[in-house]
Amino acid sequence: MTSLWLDTAGLFITDPLIPESRYDAVVVGAGITGLSSALLLARSGMKVAVLEARTVGAGTTGHTTAKLSLLQGTVLSALRRQYPQKVVTAYVEANREGQAWLLRFLAERGVPFQQRDAYTYSVTDGGSERVAAELTVAKAAGLDVEEGVDTELPFATRRTIALRGQAQFNPMDVLGALAGDFRDHGGVLVQGARVRNVKTGAGAAVETDAGTIHADLVVLATGVPILDRGLYFAKLKASQSYAAALRLPASAPIPSGMYLSAETPGRSLRSYPAAAGELLVVGGNGHQVGREPSPRRRLDELLDWARFHFPGAEVTHSLVRRGLPGHQPDALHRQTPARRRKDLLRDRLQQVGDEQQHCRRPGPQRPDPGRKSALGAHHPPARHLAGRSRGGDHAERGCGQDPGGELGESRTGRPRKCPHRPGGRRGNGSQEGPQTGGGVHCRGRHVQAVRCLHPSRRARELE
Numbered sequence: 025m026t027s028l029w030l031d032t033a034g035l036f037i038t039d040p041l042i043p044e045s046r047y048d049a050v051v052v053g054a055g056i057t058g059l060s061s062a063l064l065l066a067r068s069g070m071k072v073a074v075l076e077a078r079t080v081g082a083g084t085t086g087h088t089t090a091k092l093s094l095l096q097g098t099v100l101s102a103l104r105r106q107y108p109q110k111v112v113t114a115y116v117e118a119n120r121e122g123q124a125w126l127l128r129f130l131a132e133r134g135v136p137f138q139q140r141d142a143y144t145y146s147v148t149d150g151g152s153e154r155v156a157a158e159l160t161v162a163k164a165a166g167l168d169v170e171e172g173v174d175t176e177l178p179f180a181t182r183r184t185i186a187l188r189g190q191a192q193f194n195p196m197d198v199l200g201a202l203a204g205d206f207r208d209h210g211g212v213l214v215q216g217a218r219v220r221n222v223k224t225g226a227g228a229a230v231e232t233d234a235g236t237i238h239a240d241l242v243v244l245a246t247g248v249p250i251l252d253r254g255l256y257f258a259k260l261k262a263s264q265s266y267a268a269a270l271r272l273p274a275s276a277p278i279p280s281g282m283y284l285s286a287e288t289p290g291r292s293l294r295s296y297p298a299a300a301g302e303l304l305v306v307g308g309n310g311h312q313v314g315r316e317p318s319p320r321r322r323l324d325e326l327l328d329w330a331r332f333h334f335p336g337a338e339v340t341h342s343l344v345r346r347g348l349p350g351h352q353p354d355a356l357h358r359q360t361p362a363r364r365r366k367d368l369l370r371d372r373l374q375q376v377g378d379e380q381q382h383c384r385r386p387g388p389q390r391p392d393p394g395r396k397s398a399l400g401a402h403h404p405p406a407r408h409l410a411g412r413s414r415g416g417d418h419a420e421r422g423c424g425q426d427p428g429g430e431l432g433e434s435r436t437g438r439p440r441k442c443p444h445r446p447g448g449r450r451g452n453g454s455q456e457g458p459q460t461g462g463g464v465h466c467r468g469r470h471v472q473a474v475r476c477l478h479p480s481r482r483a484r485e486l487e
């Protein structure tokens with residue numbers, strides 16, 4: 025099983041990358057941010073190219089719950105704890121503009137979306153306080169949020185607020201429409217082109233594996249910083265979460281609203297009108313990447329929760345976000361011990377290898393790039409990223425060899441030893457730059473018992 029959205033995605037037309045070609049603008053990343061930006065630039069008359077490392081929607085956009093809402097759980101009160109109200113209000117206004125633009129675009133292009141009410145709810149005292157805070161900040165930001173509303177949820181809630189008239193969609197439908205319109209405006213969309221570096225000077229040179237192209241303007245819409253400038257990659261907090269689509273028995277009503285809980289671990293619910301009938305989409309149970317011994321257990325917890333509250337629900341799609349393509353939970357009980365061991369190994373590899381999971385933007389407490397801690401001595405993704413000198417999707421960055429093997433050649437031509445190997449070289453984090461071949465993430469506590477694989481080898485192992 026795969027992402028519900030990617031399961032329904034059509035193939036996107038890809039254009040060839042012509043080395044040394046010139047554009048007014050190059051947009052890096054074909055998620056919703058990159059394709060919206062590219063379309064607006066192309067519509068303004070610019071000659072635009074989009075470079076996508078994988079395929080359209082392969083990043084976060086193809087794995088979200090795809091709610092287009094100005095009420096976003098407890099985001100506004102979280103922002104308010106860090107910024108003055110006027111910043112929160114500006115955030116809401118920007119979201120309002122973006123939402124209105126996208127809904128207009130979808131309506132014009134005949135892309136299906138559903139208008140739905142958005143809810144933030146709590147089931148604990150702590151959650152209730154957060155919902156109350158969200159209500160206060162949302163109202164101050166000019167949102168017409170209602171309190172004390174009823175829900176269609178099959179369990180009691182403590183406090184619930186609602187914002188009427190929001191929207192939901194299938195994100196791949198939206199990306200398809202954006203990409204189509206972009207190409208209709210003369211845009212060039214290249215998939216499978218990973219940007220490795222951007223050199224600036226008179227114009228910019230965008231370097232990819234397939235060659236370099238040039239532009240006056242470069243938009244980085246990669247979700248995570250791909251260039252090492254300012255050590256921004258070290259300021260990210262990477263987390264991963266889980267999602268599933270469920271078919272309910274005919275007699276069981278599917279909540280029509282879009283729900284987000286105020287508690288941790290979070291719960292997200294929405295419906296999806298699939299061709300074969302309406303589905304319930306549940307998500308949540310997120311955690312920081314590399315801090316959970318068993319991602320599979322997290323997914324199972326989410327599914328157990330869904331089945332408990334929606335008896336008779338049958339899982340049609342499940343997803344440990346990206347990299348591990350979900351599983352049929354029922355099949356777990358039929359697994360052999362060997363298969364189970366392989367799954368556990370896969371979970372562990374997934375855990376350390378999927379730093380490309382959704383990465384949150386930095387909070388206000390910016391680490392001092394000069395301090396060693398800024399390189400994330402206790403921050404697996406940052407430590408992992410520290411092992412490379414140039415841009416690129418950090419999910420692709422790996423140690424490269426097993427702990428008992430070599431780490432390729434150093435710049436001096438001498439073979440490197442994996443730092444895990446008994447008697448092998450053990451540098452500190454700051455030494456694990458490109459000079460030592462990286463190998464940072466394979467020192468994480470969860471992977472020490474298993475081989476450190478290059479992503480390509482890892483992918484083969486997982487097949």
Ligand SMILES: Cc1cc2nc3c(=O)[nH]c(=O)nc-3n(C[C@H](O)[C@H](O)[C@H](O)COP(=O)(O)OP(=O)(O)OC[C@H]3O[C@@H](n4cnc5c(N)ncnc54)[C@H](O)[C@@H]3O)c2cc1C
Pocket residue numbers: 052053054055056057058075076077078079080081082083084085086087088089090091092093217218219220245246247250265307382415416417
């Ligand atoms: C679990 C979850 C649920 C969410 N739910 C919602 C929701 O309901 N509503 C909402 O509005 N937002 C939601 N979000 C936030 C969501 O992430 C954003 O709204 C949006 O999808 C981000 O899109 P993006 O285009 O910025 O990034 P992405 O979709 O991640 O696109 C970035 C693209 O850049 C590409 N790329 C990366 N590196 C390179 C490189 N070096 N060269 C070339 N290409 C590269 C990637 O392959 C990727 O395709 C959710 C996020 C998560 C994690």
